Amino acid sequence: GAVVSQHPSWVICKSGTSVKIECRSLDFQATTMFWYRQFPKQSLMLMATSNEGSKATYEQGVEKDKFLINHASLTLSTLTVTSAHPEDSSFYICSAETGERVTEAFFGQGTRLTVV
Amino acid sequence: DQQVKQNSPSLSVQEGRISILNCDYTNSMFDYFLWYKKYPAEGPTFLISISSIKDKNEDGRFTVFLNKSAKHLSLHIVPSQPGDSAVYFCAAQFQGAQKLVFGQGTRLTINP
Numbered sequence: 001g002a003v004v005s006q007h008p009s010w011v012i013c014k015s016g017t018s019v020k021i022e023c024r025s026l027d028f029q030a031t032t033m034f035w036y037r038q039f040p041k042q043s044l045m046l047m048a049t050s051n052e053g054s055k056a057t058y059e060q061g062v063e064k065d066k067f068l069i070n071h072a073s074l075t076l077s078t079l080t081v082t083s084a085h086p087e088d089s090s091f092y093i094c095s096a097e098t099g100e101r102v103t104e105a106f107f108g109q110g111t112r113l114t115v116v
Numbered sequence: 117d118q119q120v121k122q123n124s125p126s127l128s129v130q131e132g133r134i135s136i137l138n139c140d141y142t143n144s145m146f147d148y149f150l151w152y153k154k155y156p157a158e159g160p161t162f163l164i165s166i167s168s169i170k171d172k173n174e175d176g177r178f179t180v181f182l183n184k185s186a187k188h189l190s191l192h193i194v195p196s197q198p199g200d201s202a203v204y205f206c207a208a209q210f211q212g213a214q215k216l217v218f219g220q221g222t223r224l225t226i227n228p
Binding site: 004006009012017032034036041042043044045046049054091095097106107108110111112 | 118120130152157158159160161162205214215216217218220221223
């Protein structure tokens with residue numbers, strides 16, 4: 001099946017710093033990528049939808065200035081958590097689709113962010 | 117507002133028996149449903165899906181049942197194996213939309 005690689009798998013950063021998470025589709029071109037966040041024992045919550053070459057669409061309640069998304073190419077999307085705070089500590093997961101209405105979204109491995 | 121709900125946070129089943137995971141949804145506009153399996157610190161992997169025009173889809177040990185009138189779907193795993201121990205998420209998709217709406221997940225533990 002299709003492979004989506006997410007990097008890093010875990011990161012610890014200090015409050016006030018910024019962290020960038022990369023999501024790459026390795027063997028297909030992803031016109032659309034999605035960024036999710038998961039708190040412990042809770043569901044995957046969609047943060048934003050990113051389309052190649054255009055601005056991301058953020059879900060209600062997600063601060064676009066805090067969570068910067070860039071989808072510069074058909075194989076790479078990045079999520080930058082700016083001025084991170086401890087409450088941003090969470091598990092972030094990306095998924096990628098080919099642009100058709102596919103039945104399976106291919107997920108990255110996830111990134112565990114801990115802000116200290 | 118949780119549109120997709122998995123009311124059982126955990127389930128424990130004996131190896132070889134049937135595991136039944138349940139999922140309820142509130143929005144009748146969902147027209148596609150998917151089940152994902154997730155191990156700790158990994159992304160979800162797709163298991164099986166069902167269109168709203170069907171009431172059953174089977175793939176090996178996994179069968180998904182959809183009851184549209186009750187807005188309920190279930191995933192049956194038979195026989196259950198230790199490697200099935202994971203968190204299972206159901207997800208729903210609106211017609212014409214790409215994004216998925218996930219339930220909270222159910223942690224399945226298969227006991228030897």
